[in-house]
Amino acid sequence: MSIFGFHYRLERKAIGLVLGIIVVSSIGGLVEIAPLFTIHQTVEDAPDMRLYTPLELAGRNIYIREGCYACHSQMIRTLRDEVDRYGPYSLAVESKYDHPMLWGSKRTGPDLARVGEKYSDQWHVAHMINPRDVVPVSVMPAYDWLLSTELRTDDLSLHLKAQRAVGVPYTDDMIANAAVDAYGQSSPDAPQADGVTRRYGKATTVRAFDGLPSRLTEMDAMVAYLQVLGRLTGAAHKSTAEAGASQ
Amino acid sequence: MIAQLTRNERQRAIQIGLVVAGCGLLLGLAGADDPIGLHGALIFIAGLLAILVVGRDYYAPEPSDERFSQYYDDPSKAGIILAMAWAVFGLAVGDWVAWQLVKPDLTFGGGWSSFGRIRPVHTTSVIFGFGGNGLIATSLYVLQRTSRARLPDQLSPWFVLLGYNLFCLLAVTGYMMGITQSKEYAEPEWYADIWLVVVWVVYFLIYLRTLARRKEPHIYVSNWYYMAFILVVAILHIVNNLAVPVSLGHAKSYSAFSGVQDAMTQWWYGHNAVAFFLTAGFLGMMYYFLPVRSGRPIFSYRLSIISFWGITFFYMWAGSHHLHYTALPQWVQTLGMTFSLMLLVPSWASAGNALLTLNGAWHKVRDDATLRFMMVAAVFYGLTTFEGSFMAIRSVNSLSHYTDWTIGHVHAGALGWVAFITFGSIYASVPWLWNRDGMYSAKLVEAHFWLGLAGTVIYVFAMWNSGIIQGLMWRTYNESGTLAYSFVDSLVAMRPYYIARAVGGLFFLIGACLGAYNIWMTIRSPGLAAKQPEPKLAAQPAE
Numbered sequence: 001m002s003i004f005g006f007h008y009r010l011e012r013k014a015i016g017l018v019l020g021i022i023v024v025s026s027i028g029g030l031v032e033i034a035p036l037f038t039i040h041q042t043v044e045d046a047p048d049m050r051l052y053t054p055l056e057l058a059g060r061n062i063y064i065r066e067g068c069y070a071c072h073s074q075m076i077r078t079l080r081d082e083v084d085r086y087g088p089y090s091l092a093v094e095s096k097y098d099h100p101m102l103w104g105s106k107r108t109g110p111d112l113a114r115v116g117e118k119y120s121d122q123w124h125v126a127h128m129i130n131p132r133d134v135v136p137v138s139v140m141p142a143y144d145w146l147l148s149t150e151l152r153t154d155d156l157s158l159h160l161k162a163q164r165a166v167g168v169p170y171t172d173d174m175i176a177n178a179a180v181d182a183y184g185q186s187s188p189d190a191p192q193a194d195g196v197t198r199r200y201g202k203a204t205t206v207r208a209f210d211g212l213p214s215r216l217t218e219m220d221a222m223v224a225y226l227q228v229l230g231r232l233t234g235a236a237h238k239s240t241a242e243a244g245a246s247q
Numbered sequence: 248m249i250a251q252l253t254r255n256e257r258q259r260a261i262q263i264g265l266v267v268a269g270c271g272l273l274l275g276l277a278g279a280d281d282p283i284g285l286h287g288a289l290i291f292i293a294g295l296l297a298i299l300v301v302g303r304d305y306y307a308p309e310p311s312d313e314r315f316s317q318y319y320d321d322p323s324k325a326g327i328i329l330a331m332a333w334a335v336f337g338l339a340v341g342d343w344v345a346w347q348l349v350k351p352d353l354t355f356g357g358g359w360s361s362f363g364r365i366r367p368v369h370t371t372s373v374i375f376g377f378g379g380n381g382l383i384a385t386s387l388y389v390l391q392r393t394s395r396a397r398l399p400d401q402l403s404p405w406f407v408l409l410g411y412n413l414f415c416l417l418a419v420t421g422y423m424m425g426i427t428q429s430k431e432y433a434e435p436e437w438y439a440d441i442w443l444v445v446v447w448v449v450y451f452l453i454y455l456r457t458l459a460r461r462k463e464p465h466i467y468v469s470n471w472y473y474m475a476f477i478l479v480v481a482i483l484h485i486v487n488n489l490a491v492p493v494s495l496g497h498a499k500s501y502s503a504f505s506g507v508q509d510a511m512t513q514w515w516y517g518h519n520a521v522a523f524f525l526t527a528g529f530l531g532m533m534y535y536f537l538p539v540r541s542g543r544p545i546f547s548y549r550l551s552i553i554s555f556w557g558i559t560f561f562y563m564w565a566g567s568h569h570l571h572y573t574a575l576p577q578w579v580q581t582l583g584m585t586f587s588l589m590l591l592v593p594s595w596a597s598a599g600n601a602l603l604t605l606n607g608a609w610h611k612v613r614d615d616a617t618l619r620f621m622m623v624a625a626v627f628y629g630l631t632t633f634e635g636s637f638m639a640i641r642s643v644n645s646l647s648h649y650t651d652w653t654i655g656h657v658h659a660g661a662l663g664w665v666a667f668i669t670f671g672s673i674y675a676s677v678p679w680l681w682n683r684d685g686m687y688s689a690k691l692v693e694a695h696f697w698l699g700l701a702g703t704v705i706y707v708f709a710m711w712n713s714g715i716i717q718g719l720m721w722r723t724y725n726e727s728g729t730l731a732y733s734f735v736d737s738l739v740a741m742r743p744y745y746i747a748r749a750v751g752g753l754f755f756l757i758g759a760c761l762g763a764y765n766i767w768m769t770i771r772s773p774g775l776a777a778k779q780p781e782p783k784l785a786a787q788p789a790e
Contacts, residue, residue, distance in 0.1 A: 007552050011466050014458040014474075021475045021559055025482070028563030028586070029515055032579050036508045042576060043507060061499065065425035067363020077572035079645055081722040084730055092574035095506035100430055103510050103573065107649040107717075108348070110734045131351075137739050139351045141361035158493045162501050165491045 046093040046235040050201045051168060052228070054156045054178040055185045059225025061159075062218055064102070066143065073104030074113045074229065087114035088236040097168045097232070109140060114230035121209050124223045146219040147210055153179040174199050186220040187213050203231070248405075249304035251314065251321060256402040260301045263406065268294025274438060277496035282424040283438070286417055286498065293413050310401075318391040322404035324680050326384025327673055328770075329412055330377050331763040334666070337372025338756040344369050345749035349742065359423040367422045367434045373661065374432065374524065376415045381669040382528040383408055383450070386473045388676060389535045390454065393469060393784065394461030403449050410446035414439055426498040430513050432520050433487050437500040440488040444481070451477050467784075468551045472531030475559055479523040487516035507574055515566035522562035525660065526628075529668050530558075530597055535784065536672040537601055537621045541611055544785035546603035550596050557593025561586050568639035571648065580641065587639030591632060598629030616692040620671030623700060627663025631656065646722070651741070652714025655707050662703040662755055670695065670762060677769055679781045687768035691761050698758030705751030713744035 010016050036042045052060060063069070076082050078089045090113050095101045104111075119127075123134060128146055131138040156178035160170045174181070177195060184192030188206045190213075197204050209223035230236070252260065268291050275287025347353045347362050354360045387404055391397060398404055418435040421427065427434040435443075454474060458466060490500040504512050538545050545551060567575060567583030602625050605612060612622050634656050638647050647653060674692055678685050686692055720740060723731040 004549055004552065008465075011471070012464055014455055014466060017466060017471055017474060018455075018478065020556075021471075021478050022482075024556060024560045025475070025479050025563050027560065028565075029486075032564060032567060032582055033508070033511055033515060036511055036576070036579070064427060064429040066358070066361065067366060067422070067427065067429070069429050069431075070363050070366045073649055075573050077645070077648075079572055079722070081724070081730060085721070085734070090574050092507040095510075095574075097505060099505045099509070100428065100502035100513065101506050101509040102429065103570075105431060105569065105649070106653065111649075135735060137735055139348050139738065141347070141351055141354050141363070143358070143361070145358060155493065155497065158497070159499070159501075162491045162493045166501050166503050167505065 043092045043096055044235060046091075046096075046233040048235070049093060049096065049233040050203060051097060051170060051174075052232070053181060053185055053196060053200045053204060053224070054153075054160060054174075055151075055182040055221050055224045056228050057159060057163070057225075058151055058153075058156065058182060058218075059221035059223070060102075062146070062222050063225060069102045069104045071106060071108035071140070073107050073111045074101075075103035076111055076113045082111070086111045087230065091236045093235055094230070094233060097163075099163065099166050099168065109138075112226070112229055116227050116229040116231040121207060121223050121227070122211065124226055125210055125219060128219060128222065143222075146222055147217055149218045151182065151216045151218050151221050153182045153216065156182055171199075182221075183216050185224065186210070186216055189213060248321060248325075249301055250307050251310050251319075252301075252401050253309055256400065257301050257305055259402055260405075261298050261305075264294045264297035264301065266294070267297065270294075274495070277494075278498070279496070281497050282421070282426050283436075283496060283498035285424065286421065286426070286438070289417065289420065290413070293416075297409070315397060317397070318388075319398045319401060319404070320388065320391075320680055321401075322408045323384045323388045323676075326380045326387070326408050327677065327680070327766070329408070330380035330384060330669070330673070331759075331766055333372050333376025333380060333415070334759050335756070335763050337369055337377055338752070338759050340365060340372060341369040342749060342752040342756050345745070345752050348745045349749060358425070364422050364425065364427075367427060367431075368419050370432060371415065371418045371422070371434065373666075374520075375418065376412075378525065378529075378665055378669065379411060379415070380408075381673065382473075382476065382524075382532070383411060385532050385536075385669075385672050385676065386476075386528070387453070388680070389467075389469050389531065390457050390473070392781070393463065393467035393535065394457055395463055396457055396460040398453060399456035399460065403453050407446055407450045407453065410442070410449075414443045414446060417442070421498070428488075428490065428500060428502065430487060430502070430516070432517055433484070433513070436498045437488070437490055437492045438498075440484065440490075444485060447477065447481050447484070451481065467535070468545070468548070468555065469531040469535040471555050472527045472534065475555070476523050476528035476531065479519065479527070479559075479563075483516045483519050483523070487512055507576075510570055510573070511567060511575060511579065514569040515563070518566035518569060519562055521657075521660070522558065522565075525665050526562075527558065529665055530554075532672045533597075533601055533621065533625065533668050536668075536675050537618075537625070538604055539782050539784050540615070540618045540621065540671070540675045541605055541608040542782065543604050543606075543608050546600050546606070550600045554593040554596035554600065557596065558590070561590045561593060565590060565639065568644065569648075571641045571644040584639050584641055588636050591636045594632035594636075595629055598625050598632065601625035601628075616689070616696040617671055617674040617686075619696055620667050620674065620699075623696075624664050624667035624671060627659060627667065627703075631660040631664055634659065646718035647714060650714040650717040650721075651710045651744070652718065655710025655714055658710065659703070659707045662699070662706065666755075666759075667699065670699070670759075673762075673766065677766055679779070681770050682774045682778055683769055683772060684775055684779065687765050687772055691765040695758040695762045695765070698754050698761070702751045702754030702756075702758060705754065706748055707751075709744040709747035709751060713741045713748075716740055716744075 076086045076089045127134045128143045130142050131140040160175045160178050164170045181196045185196045193206050210219040271287050271290030278284040417439040489503040492500040564586035567579045568587045720732045720737040725731040
C-alpha cells in the first residue's frame, strides 16, 4: 500500500490524526531535551559556586520585572571577538542556579554576563537614574524611581523557599534570615552584616550599594545583582586559562 | 448573543461566571499586597460581567430549532472584531516602542511605559491578541464548512473566545505592572498560564466534537494544521511554563528548569511557537481561504500531506539553533542546525503549493487586493523560511545572532506572512459572515495592501541593514589586532535604521487602521435581503 493510500485512510480518523501529531511532534524534543537532564557533561562542576544572596535575588527579580533581558544578553559565546569584548565565554555551570536563565536573544545594549565589579556602584546608580549622564548616546530608559522605592523584604523567605523547591540548595538558616540578610548586605556597619558573609561565603560583597546605608531600596538590590554577574564562580576564568596553557 | 444560548447553556454560563469570579476574589484577597491582587480584581470583574450579561437576558425566549440548519458563526464574528482591535492596539504599541529606540525618553516618566515592559505588550498583543483571535475566529469558521457540521454547542466557543481574551488582557496588563516570567513569548505568570490551559482544552474538545459530527468522510487539510496548532501549542505551553509560585498571593513564580536546560526548553518552546502558533495555524487559514477566494483547487493535495508531516516533525528539533556557540552542548546545536536546514523542504512545499494553486487565476490576483494579500503572504512565507534556514547555519548565526537581523527576519514573517494571510482571510470572510455583497470599500482594501507592503519592505530592509552592520562592527578588528569599534559606536550607527523602522511600522499601522475602519463600515452597512451562497471549496483527498 502506498504511503498516500495509508494517508487516505488516516485522514478519515480524527483520533488517528491526533495521535499521529502527538507522536511525530514529540520525537525531536525527547531526543534533544531529555538527555540534558540526565547526562553529566551538560553542566560542569564548580566547587566554588555560591548562591545568590536574598538581596541579589531580589535584584534579579527587578531585572526580570523591568524586562532588561529584552535588550541585554547574559551569554558570552565562544567567539574570539566576544571573549575579547566581554571576557571569558560563559559556562553552563554559571547559570546553574538561574531559574529561569537570562541568556537573552538580543543585544540592543551590551552583554552583561561579566559586568560584575567592572564599574563602580556609583556608576551603576548614576546610569540607572539617567543613562545619558554616563553614556550620552545610550537609548536605555531611566530607572530613577528604583532609588526612591523601598525594597519589599517581608516575603524574601518565601522566595528562597520556592527557589529551594526548584532545586537551589538554600538552607533553613538562609531561609529564616532572608530579610535580615538583605538588610545586612546593604548596611556594612549594621550588626546584621556579619551573618551575610557567614551564610553566603567570604566572597560576598557587603556594601551600601545605592550610597545610602540607612535605607534598603530597589536600587540596592539591582546594583547588588549587577555586581555579582559573572562572579558566582571563577570556573570560567580557570577554564580559559587552562585552554590557553594547553595550547 | 444570549438569545442564541439555550436555557441550559445560560445556566452553565452563570455557573462559569461564578467560578471565575470566585477564583478572582481568592487571588485578590490572598495577594492584596502584591500586583497579583489587581489581577484578582480584574478576574473577579470579568466573572461578574459574564454573570451580568447572561443574567440580563436570562429569560429571553430560547432559540428555535431552525438554528441547527445554519452554521454557528457569532463567535467567529466577535473574534474578527477582537482580532482587529488587538491589531490596531498591538501595532500602535509596537511603533511606540520603535520610536523609544530613537528617543528613549518617550516613556512619559513612568516605569509601566519603559521599553522592557512595553515590548512584551507589543509582542503579546500582536501574536496572541491579533494572531490568536484571528486563528480562533477562522478555525471555527473553516471547521464547520469543511466538515459540513455545526459547532457542537453555543456556549463552549464563547468560553474559548472570551476566556482567551481574558488571558491576553491579564498578560498585557501584567507586563505594565511588572508581572513577567521573562521567558520570551511566554511571559505571563503561573495563574494566567493555568487559565490558558483550561481554555485550550475546551478549544481542542470543540474541534474533536465537531469533527465527530462531520458529514465529510475526509478531514480537510486545514483542519490537520489547526489541530496540530492546538495540540502542540498545548504541549509547548505546559512544559515551558512548569514553575513553582512563591505563594498563592504572589504573581511571581520560579521556573522548574534552570540554566542550560531552561534555555533549551525555552527555545524549544520559542521556536515552535513560531512553528505551530505562527505557521501551522495560519497555513490552515491559507489552505482554506486561498483556494476558495481564487476559485481553484489546491495545486497538489499530496504536496500538502508531505508538507504537513514534514513541518510537524522537523520543526520540533530546530529550537536549539537559537543557542549556537553558547553553553548548550555542541551535539544539540548541530541537530538543531541540521533539522532547520531540512525544514526548507516542507516549508517551500507549502509556499509553492499555494503559489501554484494560483496558476490560472493570476488575473484575479491583479484585480482583487484580498487575493493579493494571500499571494504576497505565500511569497513572504517562502522568503522568510528560506532566510530562517539560512540563519540557522552556525557560521551565519555567529553574525546574525543578538542583532537586528533577527528582528528583521521575524517581522518579515510576522508582517508579510502572518498578518497578510490574516488580513486576506478576514477580508474574504467578512462579507460572507455578515451577508454583504462585498467590503464597504474595495479602494480601502487596495490602500491597506500597498501601505502594508510598503511598511513591511521598509521595516525589513532597515533591520537587515542595521543587523548586518551591527554584526560586522562587533567582530571587526583593526590592524593592531584589537577590536575596531566599541559597543557604543555600533549603537550610534543604528540610529538612521531605527528611524526607518519606526516609519515602516507606522505605514503598517495606518494600513491596519484603514482595515479596521473598512470592516466596521461593512458591518454597519445594510445586509442583503437573501442569504448569499458562499463560494465552494474544491476539496480532494489523497489517492
